[in-house]
Amino acid sequence: GAVVSQHPSWVICKSGTSVKIECRSLDFQATTMFWYRQFPKQSLMLMATSNEGSKATYEQGVEKDKFLINHASLTLSTLTVTSAHPEDSSFYICSARGLDYPSSEQYFGPGTRLTVT
Amino acid sequence: AQTVTQSQPEMSVQEAETVTLSCTYDTSESDYYLFWYKQPPSRQMILVIRQEAYKQQNATENRFSVNFQKAAKSFSLKISDSQLGDAAMYFCALTTGNQFYFGTGTSLTVIP
Numbered sequence: 640g641a642v643v644s645q646h647p648s649w650v651i652c653k654s655g656t657s658v659k660i661e662c663r664s665l666d667f668q669a670t671t672m673f674w675y676r677q678f679p680k681q682s683l684m685l686m687a688t689s690n691e692g693s694k695a696t697y698e699q700g701v702e703k704d705k706f707l708i709n710h711a712s713l714t715l716s717t718l719t720v721t722s723a724h725p726e727d728s729s730f731y732i733c734s735a736r737g738l739d740y741p742s743s744e745q746y747f748g749p750g751t752r753l754t755v756t
Numbered sequence: 757a758q759t760v761t762q763s764q765p766e767m768s769v770q771e772a773e774t775v776t777l778s779c780t781y782d783t784s785e786s787d788y789y790l791f792w793y794k795q796p797p798s799r800q801m802i803l804v805i806r807q808e809a810y811k812q813q814n815a816t817e818n819r820f821s822v823n824f825q826k827a828a829k830s831f832s833l834k835i836s837d838s839q840l841g842d843a844a845m846y847f848c849a850l851t852t853g854n855q856f857y858f859g860t861g862t863s864l865t866v867i868p
């Protein structure tokens with residue numbers, strides 16, 4: 640159990656366009672989802688935390704108008720990178736936590752590699 | 757505030773040998789959990805081992821074990837009988853139940 644999927648796994652987009660990344664909990668209800676960004680050979684950087692039906696809480700320095708997060712259902716959260724630029728190229732990872740699991744547990748998706756040309 | 761420190765950016769081990777990865781942390785919370793995650797080249801985060809702070813006994817999962825020193829706020833990972841598939845980035849993480857705090861990672865190379 641506790642499987643989290645992400646789609647797409649790899650996306651290339653042109654500068655100025657928007658791209659949406661989906662994060663799904665496949666076998667549990669995710670009350671909270673987290674979005675991370677990871678640069679090569681670096682650690683995970685938390686971007687935002689989203690609770691189902693509520694507005695996301697963004698970490699300091701993360702542009703909420705650029706990285707739109709929606710957690711409309713208990714199994715789906717989306718991250719939309721608006722007006723993407725090459726500096727937004729990165730690896731994005733989501734994780735999820737559910738009521739059926741200890742609050743200490745987060746389950747990670749496989750990540751999405753975004754390349755902006 | 758919570759912090760996690762991994763002071764070894766890179767480590768290497770000979771296949772079948774034992775290696776220990778270091779991690780120190782800081783938190784003022786009394787209830788917390790510690791984790792070691794493995795991130796292979798696929799970049800999927802894989803849980804290696806989990807330790808509840810209230811448990812004195814060190815967690816063990818097959819070839820992986822931890823040395824949890826609560827007073828020293830130290831949480832090291834020992835990998836025994838290292839295998840080629842153990843080569844990866846290893847992240848130490850701390851959670852007080854709200855969010856995770858990750859260390860900067862240790863890149864482990866396994867030498868055949």
